[in-house]
Amino acid sequence: MSILTKEDLPAYTYEDYQHWEGDWELIEGIPYAMAPAPVKRHQMLALAIGSEFLPISDKCPYCDVLLDEDWKLDSNTVLKPDVALVCYDDNPNFISKTPEVVFEILSPSTARRDEGIKFERYEEQGVKYYILVYPDELLAKVYQHNGDKFKKVAECDTENFDFKDISCPFSFSFKKVFKRFR
Numbered sequence: 001m002s003i004l005t006k007e008d009l010p011a012y013t014y015e016d017y018q019h020w021e022g023d024w025e026l027i028e029g030i031p032y033a034m035a036p037a038p039v040k041r042h043q044m045l046a047l048a049i050g051s052e053f054l055p056i057s058d059k060c061p062y063c064d065v066l067l068d069e070d071w072k073l074d075s076n077t078v079l080k081p082d083v084a085l086v087c088y089d090d091n092p093n094f095i096s097k098t099p100e101v102v103f104e105i106l107s108p109s110t111a112r113r114d115e116g117i118k119f120e121r122y123e124e125q126g127v128k129y130y131i132l133v134y135p136d137e138l139l140a141k142v143y144q145h146n147g148d149k150f151k152k153v154a155e156c157d158t159e160n161f162d163f164k165d166i167s168c169p170f171s172f173s174f175k176k177v178f179k180r181f182r
Helices: 040-059 111-115 117-125 174-179
Strands: 024-027 030-033 063-067 071-074 077-079 083-087 101-105 129-134 139-145 150-156 160-163 170-173
Touching: 024 117, 040 063, 040 083, 040 101, 040 170, 040 174, 077 117, 111 117, 117 129, 117 150, 160 174, 170 174
Parallel strands: 101 129
Antiparallel strands: 024 030, 024 077, 063 083, 071 077, 083 101, 129 139, 139 150, 160 170
């Protein structure tokens, strides 16, 4: 009995992806279901994180704070970050420029993908900051791109973190984000 390889699987494109029902990601032509739907805590955390970004988007008309938006990397890869800060991207249909900051809120069904394949894709694409949020622990691990790869620069639960070296530098309060859940 032979083991299936990636080449044995059907490959899908963005054109195929646009016709699918439900929430999906497409990574190197392989579909990943985003089911089950995120739980209430996940959604509330995403909203709290997005709200922390609002002062930036109010100050800079070129910065967009996007929740659960498609990021089309190429014709066979579409990722859907939980929260992304994107600057100077005028595409109205999907994220077409590398986000400067990406947050992923881990769940049992997505943790392996968020810590593995998505971590690698975000690193390859040069996302400046990648934050993995662990909702059960109320902890965030902050990774900064050093020009070559991600380096963990902080673990935050009640701290402020200063996002530097981005189009609109700002201070982010993890205390505010996690406050409701303590």
